[in-house]
Every structure is written in C-alpha cells, then in structure tokens.
Amino acid sequence: MNIAVIFAGGSGHRMCTKDKPKQFLMIHGKPIIVHTIENFERHPQINGIIVVCIEKYIPYMEELKYRYRLEKIKSIVPGGKTGQLSIYNGLTAAEKLYKESGTIVLIHDGVRPLITEEEISANIASVKENGSAVTCSRTKETFVVIDKKGNVSEVPDRSSSFVAKAPQSFYLSDILAIQRKAISEGKTDIIDSCTLMRNYGYTLSVVEGSYENIKITTPEDFYMFRALYDARENRQLNEI
Numbered sequence: 001m002n003i004a005v006i007f008a009g010g011s012g013h014r015m016c017t018k019d020k021p022k023q024f025l026m027i028h029g030k031p032i033i034v035h036t037i038e039n040f041e042r043h044p045q046i047n048g049i050i051v052v053c054i055e056k057y058i059p060y061m062e063e064l065k066y067r068y069r070l071e072k073i074k075s076i077v078p079g080g081k082t083g084q085l086s087i088y089n090g091l092t093a094a095e096k097l098y099k100e101s102g103t104i105v106l107i108h109d110g111v112r113p114l115i116t117e118e119e120i121s122a123n124i125a126s127v128k129e130n131g132s133a134v135t136c137s138r139t140k141e142t143f144v145v146i147d148k149k150g151n152v153s154e155v156p157d158r159s160s161s162f163v164a165k166a167p168q169s170f171y172l173s174d175i176l177a178i179q180r181k182a183i184s185e186g187k188t189d190i191i192d193s194c195t196l197m198r199n200y201g202y203t204l205s206v207v208e209g210s211y212e213n214i215k216i217t218t219p220e221d222f223y224m225f226r227a228l229y230d231a232r233e234n235r236q237l238n239e240i
Helices: 032-041 055-067 083-097 117-130 172-184 193-199 219-239
Strands: 002-008 048-053 073-078 104-109 132-138 152-154 162-171 206-208
Touching: 002 032, 002 083, 032 048, 032 055, 032 104, 032 117, 048 055, 048 083, 055 073, 073 083, 083 104, 083 172, 104 117, 104 172, 117 132, 117 162, 117 206, 162 172, 162 193, 172 193
Parallel strands: 002 048, 002 104, 048 073, 132 206
Antiparallel strands: 104 162, 132 162
C-alpha cells in the first residue's frame, strides 16, 4: 500500500496573498493544490491520499475534491500548530485508514505541483529498497554556512551538496514511531520529516529529482511555476 500525505496547511504570508492561502491560488483554471494532488491521483502506484488543510478551508477542499474528481482523497484533516504537528495529523489519519504492515507514505508539499511521475515512482522504490527516500536536487551554486556573528564558518563541497525537497518518504510505521517519540520529548517544531528522522539517527536515502520541483512560497515562485507549466504544455504539443 502506497499513500500520499499532502500538506496544505500554510497561510501564505510570504506570498502576500490577500484573500486566500497560496495553495488555493488559481493557475490555468485550477488551484495550485489541485495541480499538486492530480500528480498523485494519476499515479498507478498511489492507493490513497490524505490532505492536511487549514481547518476553515476544509469545506472548500471538500468542494475541490468533488469538482476535480480527486477520488483517491480518502480524508481531509485539519493542520496543527506547527508544520510537524500538521504532518503528524495526516499520518495518524493515514494510520486509521491503512493499518497494513509495510504501508509506504509519501509526504509532500501542497505547493510543490511540478512533481513528476518518475519521482513518485523512485520514492516508492527507494523506500522498498532502503527504508527511506528524500527527494533532492544538486546545488547549482556554492553555498556557505555562517556562524552566529554572520561570518562564513564552512564552505561545503558543492559536488556533494544537495537541496532537500519533497516527497520525503518512509514506511508509515517508522515515521509515526519517530514522530511520537519526538512529541513525547516536547519536540514539535522540527522543520521537515527528513530533519526529524535524521535527528533520531535514521539513515536517509536520496532520490535525485528535477530542479523544476519548486515550492511556491513567494510571488517569484508563482511566476516561475506558471512559466514552467507553460513550457511543459508546449513540449507536449511539440511531441504530437
């Protein structure tokens, strides 16, 4: 059993949206969150989808589910006080629905709509082989680590430097066990699932993905997504 937990709990402050969160902004007649979910809806290996949503937008998300025939969505649950707790809500909802041993969960950002079928497949295969999958892309530029004074303390080797993206995928039982351990220790605001798992000594395997797998956080990201979406559509037309 392979399921996706799609996190759509952000409020979009950095996007500077006035009327609605960024995941519900429209691109080519569909909200961003729908573009994202459709990639998992169409994938033949995905059996079910859990959406974690801002609580007051759950009725709207239910409406989108039926309007766009997102039939693999099995549950829409409210987010928590932090991103980590929101993901935990999604994982516990998944546990109630999918108790089978060996269930794989792909944790994905609702505002990362350019994920590909190949990347989803690679995540599933990596979990089966290695127990984990963190979708990453190679860095194009040198990056530096700074200290508390703002000085450069480290310049990592670019050849071994990657940017962690999503999906971040694990066996459901493994990620839930670590989540519960962290929460019991008062750790409820760890930045993402791969950081959480690594903090508890979990071995993480990399799935190298596309640079196009961007997260829409700022207005610049929104325009970039629109351009990339159009470019993909044009490529399809040229192949006809």
